[in-house]
Amino acid sequence: MISQIFSLAFLAQTIRITVPYSLASLGGVYSERGGVVNIALEGIILNGAFCATVGTYYTGSPLFGVVCGIAGGLLTALIHAVVTIHVKADQIISGIAINLFAVGITKFVLEILFHSSSNSDRIPGLPHIHLGFIENQPDVARLLGNPLVLATILIVVASQFIIFKTRFGLRLRAVGENPEAADTVGISVVLYRYLGVLISGALAGLAGAWLAFDQHSFTDGMSAGRGYIALAAMIVGKWNPMGAAAACLLFGFAESLQIQLQGAGMPTQFIQMIPYVATIIVLAGFIGKAVAPGADGVPYEKEK
Amino acid sequence: MADVKNGNRHWLEHPATQTFLIPILAVALSFAIGAIFIVIVGQNPFEVYSTLFSQTLGTSYGIGQLLFKTTPLIFAGLSVALCFRAGLFNIGAEGQLQIGAFATALVGMYTMGVPPVIEIPLLILAGMIGGGLWGFIPGYLKAKTGAHEVINTIMLNFVAAALVSYFVTNVYNVPATVHTPPISPTGRLPRFDALFSGFEGSPVNFSILIALLAAVFVWYYIDRTRYGYELRVVGLNPKAAEYGGISVAKNIIVSMTIGGAIAGLVGTNFVMGYKYYFEEGFSIGTGFMGIAVALLGNNNPFGVILAALLFGMLEYGGLVINTMVPKELVSILQAIVIIFVISSNKIFRRILVNFLKKRTLSVND
Numbered sequence: 001m002i003s004q005i006f007s008l009a010f011l012a013q014t015i016r017i018t019v020p021y022s023l024a025s026l027g028g029v030y031s032e033r034g035g036v037v038n039i040a041l042e043g044i045i046l047n048g049a050f051c052a053t054v055g056t057y058y059t060g061s062p063l064f065g066v067v068c069g070i071a072g073g074l075l076t077a078l079i080h081a082v083v084t085i086h087v088k089a090d091q092i093i094s095g096i097a098i099n100l101f102a103v104g105i106t107k108f109v110l111e112i113l114f115h116s117s118s119n120s121d122r123i124p125g126l127p128h129i130h131l132g133f134i135e136n137q138p139d140v141a142r143l144l145g146n147p148l149v150l151a152t153i154l155i156v157v158a159s160q161f162i163i164f165k166t167r168f169g170l171r172l173r174a175v176g177e178n179p180e181a182a183d184t185v186g187i188s189v190v191l192y193r194y195l196g197v198l199i200s201g202a203l204a205g206l207a208g209a210w211l212a213f214d215q216h217s218f219t220d221g222m223s224a225g226r227g228y229i230a231l232a233a234m235i236v237g238k239w240n241p242m243g244a245a246a247a248c249l250l251f252g253f254a255e256s257l258q259i260q261l262q263g264a265g266m267p268t269q270f271i272q273m274i275p276y277v278a279t280i281i282v283l284a285g286f287i288g289k290a291v292a293p294g295a296d297g298v299p300y301e302k303e304k
Numbered sequence: 305m306a307d308v309k310n311g312n313r314h315w316l317e318h319p320a321t322q323t324f325l326i327p328i329l330a331v332a333l334s335f336a337i338g339a340i341f342i343v344i345v346g347q348n349p350f351e352v353y354s355t356l357f358s359q360t361l362g363t364s365y366g367i368g369q370l371l372f373k374t375t376p377l378i379f380a381g382l383s384v385a386l387c388f389r390a391g392l393f394n395i396g397a398e399g400q401l402q403i404g405a406f407a408t409a410l411v412g413m414y415t416m417g418v419p420p421v422i423e424i425p426l427l428i429l430a431g432m433i434g435g436g437l438w439g440f441i442p443g444y445l446k447a448k449t450g451a452h453e454v455i456n457t458i459m460l461n462f463v464a465a466a467l468v469s470y471f472v473t474n475v476y477n478v479p480a481t482v483h484t485p486p487i488s489p490t491g492r493l494p495r496f497d498a499l500f501s502g503f504e505g506s507p508v509n510f511s512i513l514i515a516l517l518a519a520v521f522v523w524y525y526i527d528r529t530r531y532g533y534e535l536r537v538v539g540l541n542p543k544a545a546e547y548g549g550i551s552v553a554k555n556i557i558v559s560m561t562i563g564g565a566i567a568g569l570v571g572t573n574f575v576m577g578y579k580y581y582f583e584e585g586f587s588i589g590t591g592f593m594g595i596a597v598a599l600l601g602n603n604n605p606f607g608v609i610l611a612a613l614l615f616g617m618l619e620y621g622g623l624v625i626n627t628m629v630p631k632e633l634v635s636i637l638q639a640i641v642i643i644f645v646i647s648s649n650k651i652f653r654r655i656l657v658n659f660l661k662k663r664t665l666s667v668n669d
Contacts, residue, residue, distance in 0.1 A: 092395070100642070111630040235455060276459035283452065
C-alpha cells in the first residue's frame, strides 16, 4: 500500500500540482513585498490559462501560447495595479472584482470562440526535453523533461536572490515596508509597486499556462482556488520565495496524497483542508510569527 | 468652505451625492461597457438590455425569480456591511452561509413532526448559530492574536466547503446525489406562489421577509443602540475607542459573530424555502457577491437591499438573455460596477477636494 502510494508516479503528481502553486505564490511574494495585496492571483491564473489556450490553439505553437499566458497575466495584473496604485482604491476589493471579471470574461469569450460554456478544443502540450533516464515511465519522463519544471526551480532560486540580494529587491522591499522612507531617499514608490504587481501577473499568468498545457485545454473556472492556495503558501512561507515554494511543495504533496486516497475510496476532505488550516495556525502565531510587510495593503499617499 | 457654515452647501458636497450618484454612475458606465461586449457578439445592446429589463421587471414570474435571487444577497450584503462598519473585512460570508445552511438542514432532519411555531424559529436559530460560529473564529483570532481577518475568512471558506462536503457525501447522503435528506415538512417556509397566483412557478418565498427584518435589525443595531455606537467607533478609530473605554477586542469578536449569524440565514431561502435540503455547491459565490452588494449599498442596510435587488436582477437577467449573449455578461457587468465604485469613491473625493480648494481660494480673493 505505502509503496504503491509513494511511487515515481506519485512524485510526478506532486510536482505537477506544485509547479503552478509555486509560480503564483512567488507572484504573491513580489506583489506583497512591494506593498500590494494581490487576491487577484486567482483571476490572473484563470486569464493566463485562457490566453495560453487561445494563443496555442490559433498558432499551433505552445511556445507562443506561453507568451500569451504571460501577457494575459500581465494585462490582468495591470488592471489591479492601476486601480490600487494609481487610483489608490481598496486592494482587496479590487482583487475580488478582478477574480469575478476573469470568471466572466473567460467564459464569455470561450462561448464565442469555442461555442461551449465548459471547455475549449484540445491544444498540444509543451514539447519536453529527452532526459535519457526513466524512459520506462514515459509520463514521469515527460513531466521531468518539461521546460517549465526546470524554469520554475530556477525562478524560485533566482527570486530568493533577487528579493534579498539585489538593489531591485531592496527597493521593492523598501516601498512595501516603509514607503515614506523609500520616497524620501528618491525611490519611486509607484514604479516599484507597479513592477511588483506586474511581475506577479507574469508569474501567475505562467502558472495558468501550465494548467492549460497540463490539461491540453481550457475548462471554465480551471484555476479552482489555486490563487488562494498560492496566497496561503506565501503566508506559510512568510513572504520568502524559498519558504513559499516549500509550502507549495507541502500543499502539493498533501493534494496528491488526497488524490491517491480518493482513488482508494477514502474520504479526503480533511486532507483537503491542510493548506487552509496550516495557514490559519501560522497566522495565529502558533508556529513562529508570520509578519506581513509593513505597508502591505496600504495605498501610498505622497505628502504634498 | 465659508459657504458650508452658512448652510449654503454646494450640491457636490452633499453626502447624498456620493451615496447615490456614484453607484448610479457606476451602474450606467458598466452597462455602457457591457454594450461594447454585446456589439462584439453581434447583437443589439438595446434589444438585449430591454429583454433583460422586461423579462425580469415586466412579469410577476420574473419579479418572483428576481426576489428569490435577491434574498441571499441581502443576507450576505448585510453581513459584510455590518463588519465593514466595525472596520472589519468579512470575506468569509461564503463559508458562514455554508455552515449556517448546513446547520439548518441538519437540525431540520432530526426534528420531524415538531409544530411549525417551534420548528421554524429553531431552524432559523440553527442557521444563525452555524454561521455565527464560523464568524466567531476569525473574530476571535483577530482579537486575540491579531491574525488578519481577510486571510482567515478566505481560508475558512475553503475549510467550510470541505467540511460540508464531507458530511454531505459521507454521513448524511441521499445516494447518487450531493444533498442531504429533506428537512421536516413543518420547518418549511411557504412560497409566495402558494398565496399569490401571479408568482406561479417562481421560487420566491417568505425568507425574503426574514431578510428585510434582518436589514431593519442591522440598521437599528448600528444606528440606535449603544453596542452599535461602540461598533462604529471601533470601525472609525480603534485607538480612540480603546482610549474611551470601549473594548476593541470584544467588538471585533461580536461584530464578526453577528455578521456570520446573518450570513448563516441564507439557508432560510434555499433550505427552508426552496429545496428543503442542503445541497453541496448550492451557493457559488453569494458570499463574494455580498461584498459587492455592501459596497454598492454604501454599507447602509437599506442601501444593501437596493443593491441586492440590482444584483438579483442581473443574476436572473443573465439567464434571460442567455439566448442572445453568453450569460457571463452579467458577471462582467458586476465586476465593472465594483471596480468603478471603488475607483470613483477615490477619484470623486479627489475632484471634490480640488474643487473645494479652488472655491476657498476664490472666496479668499
